[in-house]
Amino acid sequence: MSRVVVVGAGLAGLAAACHLAGRGHEVLVTERESLPGGRAGRLESAGFVFDTGPSVLTMPQLIADTLGAAGVRMSDVLTLRRLDPAYRAVYADGSTLRVPADRAAMRAEIAAASGPVDAAAYDRFVDWLEQLYDAEWSRFIDRNFDTALDLVSSPRAAARLLRLGAFGRLGPAVRRRFADPRLHRLFSFQALYAGLSPDDALALYAVITYMDTVQGVWYPDGGMHAIPAALAAAVEKAGGQIRYGADVTEILRRGDTGAVAGVRLSGGETERADAVVLTPDLPVAYRRLLPELRPPRAVRKGTYSPSAVVWHLGVRGRVHDDIAHHNIHFGHEWASAFDALLHDGRLMPDPSRLVTVPSRSDPGAAPPGASTLFVLEPVPNLTAGPDWSTEAGPMRERLLQFLDGAGYPTDIVAEEMVTPLDWERGGLHLGTPFSLAHTFGQTGPFRPPNVEKRVPGVFFAGSGTVPGVGVPMVLISGKLAADRIGSYLGTGPR
Missing domain, CATH: 3.50.50.60 (FAD/NAD(P)-binding domain)
Structure with a gap:
């Protein structure tokens, strides 16, 4: 043996x-x-339970x-359990969009928010995502490579990806399909999971959008x-x-x-x-x-991906009924925010943030009458950016002000903030949990x-x-x- x-x-x-x-x-x-x-991992404090790693x-x-x-x-x-909605998107103008678990419900959401033209475009968009996924999965994702020549070992699949525009850029591919700029953000922010801006990421990474918004987001008991x-x-x-x-x-x-x-x-x-x-x-x-x-x-x-500050919070009070398990708060800035983060090595001047509320789906994550929050803001990795030995405090204050303004409870009982320095101490190169872009x-x-x-x-x-x-x-x-x-x-x- x-x-x-x-x-x-x-x-x-x-x-x-x-x-x-x-x-x-x-x-x-x-x-x-x-x-x-x-x-x-897992962290427990004052009756709150925090998942310290992936949240989606x-x-x-x-x-x-x-x-x-x-x-x-x-x-x-x-x-x-499948989350419904998968996400609640909140925009700088105060509008919101939800990503329901059902395709027909998503189409109706888009129709109500963006009009019938974008609703019809959504069906064509999903068809495109499904074709990309089918062409990529077994031949380019779920396989070992020995040399770059393996890319052409499936010439039909490669040709199909070319026809689908997989080697173009994700941001423009989404913009061509929808008129509403809110949908541009909703269906392309996933590029950041790959360590890139939507305008830099290959369109083939739309498969992440497919996993998120079509196949669905789940949560374990x-x-x-x-x-x-x-x-x-x-x-x-x-x-x-x-x-x-x-x-x-x-x-x-x-x-x-x-x-x-x-x-x-x-x-x-x-x-x-x-x-x-x-x-x-x-x-x-x-x-x-x-x-x-x-x-x-x-x-x-x-090229290594940017990092993230993650703030785990246990707070008194329950979140409002309109707050979902996953909530994406988009800043007013978009392209310039990515430029600052990815090209200039600076904090996003108008950041977009993810707020996850595990206690929304798992009451055991918080004591009765309380909530558990997970707040993530993308930040530069340790090749650039601020000195986190002094920046953690100001970042905490900005995030606290953001949560309060966005309607989340902020009577803090337990907290743990993780910065790029903490990721580095945990064994992650350049303080990023997202590795190579x-x-x-x-x-x-x-x-x-x-x-x-x-x-x-x-x-x-x-x-x-x-x-x-x-x-x-x-x-x-x-x-x-x-x-x-x-x-x-x-x-x-x-």
Whole structure:
């Protein structure tokens, strides 16, 4: 039986472990923290429960597939509920738009707010999104690449993407389809998930818009941390082992071939391994565990996504009935705000912000009569921007003023603010939780590979490698790493 050590019990590592254990490998997951989840962690304070990582969940079938790989049915361990609306969008002029779960209801929402022409355009827009998704998913997202030539291994798919305009820019593609500028923002802000402005992102990233606004946004009973908890239980049920409080400090190699032989833990003990999956942020993984190797160019000199300030708040009082689980507050500025953030390395002068209210869907997230809030503002990563040792206080005051003006309760009982400095202390390069931006030169086969050929048996999973950033993508990255190991060890994926 082959033995695989997975370093890190975040979503990518747990996904890899589910697939590996389900395929018959002996699996050990090492995690330096005391609970699973990695960035998808959990914090409790004064009776409030905060999810410290991703707040928006799409593509639940990928969670079901990952659990299924370990022989576990999702319905037995995790309950997901579709949010309706997926989002409430609030604009600087005071108007609002909701994104209902039903396509016909979304069309009606657009008709009422923007008129019949844009409502009709919505149907054509969804058709376009579905075609993009169909052309991209299996051939360009859910697959391993060995060389850039793999891009033309499916010439029909590539030609179809060209016909669909996938290699144009997302912002102009959306503007061509709708007249109402509010819809331009609603259907293109997702580019920021890829670390880019809508006018810089390739139109192929409209698949994120498709996941968000068509396939829907979901929320687990018990909060987002219920996902890694379910995956960890599945790993153990499939025969894998998870060791918490275990920090890997060295990759051990064979003297004859240089291939992986195991890992050394911070306490000095060693664990044998035929293969190792590394899930720390790639620059950190190379620096700490592969210091003798020169990292790939994209890791060293690539374009990294902006960061974010996240403010977790436990407040007295319940939110008003018109406030949704996810609320996007768009600033008046748009292009200039992205220019400041992405090109000038400055705080957005008129920022757009996401406010998530977990207690809206999970009463257990807050004490009776109280609310849990998650406030996110995009900010530059640590290559530029303010000094967060002094800027955190003023940022808190601005966010507090914003929440109060937007009608949220602000009688604070518990709080935790996370700045780029905190992300960096947590092991994220340049203080960004969003890793390498999805520029064309950092997408698909041009993204850092998930196999380190100079050390046979070392593989990667997570947002820095293929296919990229976001909960769906890192779950896929775990499967792709498991596929690589199957090929390396001669067992193959099942």
